[in-house]
Amino acid sequence: MLRFEKRDKTPVQLRVLVPICSVLLGLFMGSVVMLFARVNPLRAYGAIIKGAFGSAYTFSETLVIAVPLILISAGLCLVYRMKFFNIGAKGQYIIGAICGSYLALFGPATMSRPLLLTLMMVLGTLGGALWAIIPALLKVYWNVNEVIATLLLNYIASYILWFFMYGTWGTRGFPLSKNFALNAQLPRILPSPSRLHIGLFFGLAAAVIVWIIIRKTRFGYEARVLGENERAARYAGINVFKTVIIAAVISGGLAGLAGIAHTSAVLRVLQLEINSDYGYTAIIAAWLAGLDPLVAVGISVLLAALEAGGYQIQIVMRVPFGIVGVIESSILFCLLAGEIVTHYRVTLTRRLAA
Amino acid sequence: MEGQEQLMLVMSNITKRFPGIVANDHVNFALRKGEIHTLLGENGAGKSTLMNVLDGIYYPDEGEIVIEGKRVDLRSPLDSMKHGIGMIHQNFMLVDSLSVIENVILGLESQGFYIDKKSVADRIEAIARKYNFRVDPYAKIWQLSVGEQQRVEIIKTLFKGARILILDEPTAVLTPQESEELFGILREMKSEGKSIIFISHKLNEVMSVSDRVTVLRKGLLVGTVDTASVTERELAKMMIGRDVLFRLERKEIEQGREVLKVEDAQAHNDRGIMALNKLSISVHGGEIMGVAGVAGNGQVELAECITGLRHLVSGHVTVEGIDVTNATPCTLASAGVNYIPADRLGVGLVPNLSTVDNAMLRKYRQKPMCRGTFIDYGAACTYADGLIEKFDIAVPLRNAPIKVLSGGNMQKLLLAREIAENPRLLIAEHPTRGLDVGATEFVRKTLLEERDNGVAVLLISEDLDEILMVADRVAVMYEGRIVGIVDTHHVDIAQIGLMMAGAVGAKA
Structure with a gap:
């Protein structure tokens, strides 16, 4: 019979061991699926590594994927510390992309490039923030579970995108906007064909700023206290309403910024598929990083490598890209299951004879 | 047999x-x-x-x-x-x-x-x-x-x-x-x-x-x-029990002016049932007022109403003449109201945060910890060290989560934090529950010291012995009101027992 005893404190080894084992188990699950597809997992993982880091170009493509992950996971580190479980980064990303694209597609053509791009980024950030304020308000006013609210808002956001793509924003019946004008394209920083763009600097700046917010500011302290113990927070005089809203705005805003930056710099067109699933991948990045935004930068790059390499093995080895999803989900699954071991001491006991 | x-x-x-x-x-x-x-x-x-x-x-x-x-x-x-x-x-x-x-x-x-x-x-x-x-x-x-x-x-x-x-x-x-x-x-x-x-x-x-x-x-x-x-x-x-009680040493001090005054307070409990029924009580500076009673007769609600954690339906609370009825915890903090809640880890402290974080919980908005938007963690550490030293709190690592501390040391930290704010009114709710003998004595002595410094202390406890040991007067609560107030110098324990059990209404 298994017995669970609550731990007073978590040994340091476990804090490191659980994420590592989670990743290994995730890769193992991926291997099992690959064996079913009659592919040698070692060769496949080799191909993934090569596809992600094999050349300067492939590495820059990895970073292209890492940028939105870094931006989103930075915001998630903040709200998750407050125990506001925003899993709606996908929706916030989409709304951010739509809002910013509006200006790219219908803004005044005469506007200077820096001004237009700045306004697009601001509008995208505001769009994402708005999409995150909704569940935050529902939470503070009516105690609506934010997991469900944010998850459902993802669907609404997806369908709003569909609405525009199949409606007035599409071109010649295709669910695809016209191409962004040069003025509306966020600059890339490496020579073609690399698509790495200045959003990378947004991401690094966001990670540093959120790290400072969490570690150094009054607001970060309030968010941490609130996340751990709401009653103590109230006794300390912390304004629960204000804290939840601001944190949600930061998290949603960064997701929105990720959406418009990726759309404007990489895709240069608004379409149905704008890689909004980064909103889910970033959740894994934030948790694997132990909710530290600086660590999340590194984790984001690794997860991006998995994705970039995943595209490669799809092309080269004909392994379906879905395998990446299997690996990522298994990692998160093991990570969450690992909480049991970090919070409880599990012992095997023999059942007492009656 | x-x-x-x-x-x-x-x-x-x-x-x-x-x-x-x-x-x-x-x-x-x-x-x-x-x-x-x-x-x-x-x-x-x-x-x-x-x-x-x-x-x-x-x-x-x-x-x-x-x-x-x-x-x-x-x-x-x-x-x-x-x-x-x-x-x-x-x-x-x-x-x-x-x-x-x-x-x-x-x-x-x-x-x-x-x-x-x-x-x-x-x-x-x-x-x-x-x-x-x-x-x-x-x-x-x-x-x-x-x-x-x-x-x-x-x-x-x-x-x-x-x-x-x-x-x-x-x-x-x-x-x-x-x-x-x-x-x-x-x-x-x-x-x-x-x-x-x-x-x-x-x-x-x-x-x-x-x-x-x-x-x-x-x-x-x-x-x-x-x-x-x-x-x-x-x-x-x-x-x-009829044990002869030993009273802790105390200075005879002059009773100060009225610090806390609660008049006709009414409040609901968490289930929406009226827990305080027109309760009135007053506590003076330099006195420890014990509140005795069987759990669930409104003691928790009384403490929460005074500390701003629960809404009063009717009635008034004043602290040193200032009306603080339904004031925010922030306002009450500046009025000098401090609280040692029964639920240490649920209300008083944040178990997963460090000693430093917990020590500044009520002070992080003030200098030197607060520098505008930022918190000076160096100053916060100094502040926490001061409390740790003054109250002799055993903290293995001040940046480790506070939940690793023993119950006694947690309570010491909580007490240190609240007393460091120089309270006018200190509300202590079951302050020695679950503590060992040494820590219990420390807590009681600290409460007495505060009293000697002219602080008004409201001591809510289920342990009648404790109340008789440290309090100057004892108010007995039953079904949301004070059914009697007795001087602990010449007390009839059986009388208190009867009042706690609702058998006697008024003061003898």
């Missing part, structure tokens, strides 16, 4: 230890057939532990249980049920969204795949009729009043063939009328030959409903008496 009588149940030498405490210390208990037997004692006397042992929830470290002459081994509530024991807990074990029928048969092994609701309903109604009450078997639990839910619990145990019923403070949730009806049902069951154990600390109920009373105090058996042969006063004395 009672060998000749028809004994239903004998528990002998029951000992149950928990880390740091002996909840039952060689307790003996005997229950006759067809009697209502009250288990009386203060909070923490070990009543619930003893009954949980009987219900198979706890397994005793020592002792044996004999039911109708046969020794039994009770390792789970299911075992107990098979031996005819049914317990009705204070918090009902019912599934709100299911019907009475579904709740009654929940967990019964005899039910097959198909449930014959009609026959179950008939049996439920037959049981109800037998004891002169009514219940709709098809009603959902959430539709029923608290009193009706309790009857469902009773039916549940009877349906399972219980011959020994344990009721854990059944009247705590009932109105007086509902209580009377419950007593009627209990007497009916008694005449049917059922044996009933009734846990209570309300003396009037004990006198009116039970045949015998067993009194426990601090895990020890005080004695078993026939209700007919004792008075309420004697029971109160047994419950509270």
